Amino acid sequence: xxxxxxxxxxxxxxxxxxxxxxxxxxxxxxxxxxxxxxxxxxxxxxxxxxxxxxxxxxxxxxxxxxxxxxxxxxxxxxxxxxxxxxxxxxxxxxxxxxxxxxxxxxxxxxxxxxxxxxxxxxxxxxxxxxxxxxxxxxxxxxxxxxxxxxxxxxxxxxxxxxxxxxxxxxxxxxxxxxxxxxxxxxxxxxxxxxxxxxxxxxxxxxxxxxxxxxxxxxxxxxxxxxxxxxxxxxxxxxxxxxxxxxxxxxxxxx
Numbered sequence: 001x002x003x004x005x006x007x008x009x010x011x012x013x014x015x016x017x018x019x020x021x022x023x024x025x026x027x028x029x030x031x032x033x034x035x036x037x038x039x040x041x042x043x044x045x046x047x048x049x050x051x052x053x054x055x056x057x058x059x060x061x062x063x064x065x066x067x068x069x070x071x072x073x074x075x076x077x078x079x080x081x082x083x084x085x086x087x088x089x090x091x092x093x094x095x096x097x098x099x100x101x102x103x104x105x106x107x108x109x110x111x112x113x114x115x116x117x118x119x120x121x122x123x124x125x126x127x128x129x130x131x132x133x134x135x136x137x138x139x140x141x142x143x144x145x146x147x148x149x150x151x152x153x154x155x156x157x158x159x160x161x162x163x164x165x166x167x168x169x170x171x172x173x174x175x176x177x178x179x180x181x182x183x184x185x186x187x188x189x190x191x192x193x194x195x196x197x198x199x200x201x202x203x204x205x206x207x208x209x210x211x212x213x214x215x216x217x218x219x220x221x222x223x224x225x226x227x228x229x230x231x232x233x234x235x236x237x238x239x240x241x242x243x244x245x246x247x248x249x250x251x252x253x254x
Contacts, residue, residue: 017228019225019228019229019231019232022224022228023221023224023225023228026075026078026221026224027221029071030071030075030217030218030221033059033061033067033068033071033217034061034210034213034214034217036055036059036067037059037060037061037068037210037213038210039059040055040056040058040059040060041056041060041203041206041207041210043055043056044056044206045202045203045206061209061210061213062206062209062213064116064117064118065116068213069115069116072115072213072216072217072220073112073115073116075217075220075221075224076108076109076111076112076115076220077108077109077112078224079108079220079223079224079227080105080108080109080112082224082227082228082231083101083104083105083108083227084105085231086101086227086230086231086235087101087102087104087105089231089235097161097164100157100158100161103157104158107154120143120147121141121143122143123142123143123146124141124142124143127142127143127145127146128142135196136192136196137192137193137196138189138190138192138193139189139192140192140193140195140196141188141189141191141192141195144185144188144189144192147184147185148185151181151185162174166230166233166234168226168229168233169226169229169230172222172223172225172226172229173223173226175219175222176219176220176222176223176226177219178219179215179216179218179219179222180215180216180219180220180223181219182215182219183211183212183213183214183215183216183218183219184212184215184216187208187211187212187215188212190208191205191208191209191212194208
């Protein structure tokens, strides 16, 4: 009597991620940092000392190489990681917009690098020399001039891609973009005019920087939420496979 042999293949380990929970956690951390920065700005204002408060340097959202700055870098890198996963999946199914997802991935990697070392601010001095004006008003932070041109170019490049996204994803991407650009460009214009007239060490400038960074963080949080939901709704379960030959990590739908 022949007994059929049944092979037991161990199931691949799996990790379940809750998009809503991830977004709430990131959003809560961002809110905490904004509130902490608000507290140290108020302390600096009422004490009259904007530079020598230790916590000011650690939690000031307008400073580099501190806790809020590193958190923003990590958020942008996480968004880039999610975009890389989406890019791999879209390439697997030969999507017409795989190039756009790739450019988005590279763009967020650049944004993370810029957040870390403030690359855009290195344009201020050359732009001031080019404009050769004593007062620049809203263009006091002169990097915004090429920045606006870049935003317009990027908008044109992604317009068709954006219009063809699923409705929910499209709305979230637009919301995220408006929040982020509202902070990084629009509030920067207002803050520049104020800084040129009244300087940096005052409550109004502090409020403007808090609003700016809040909008930027909110934009990235909304974008991350949109990416997580897009992966959840349009790709379902995702399997990551390590290739022994090339050492590459491949993502594909399960």
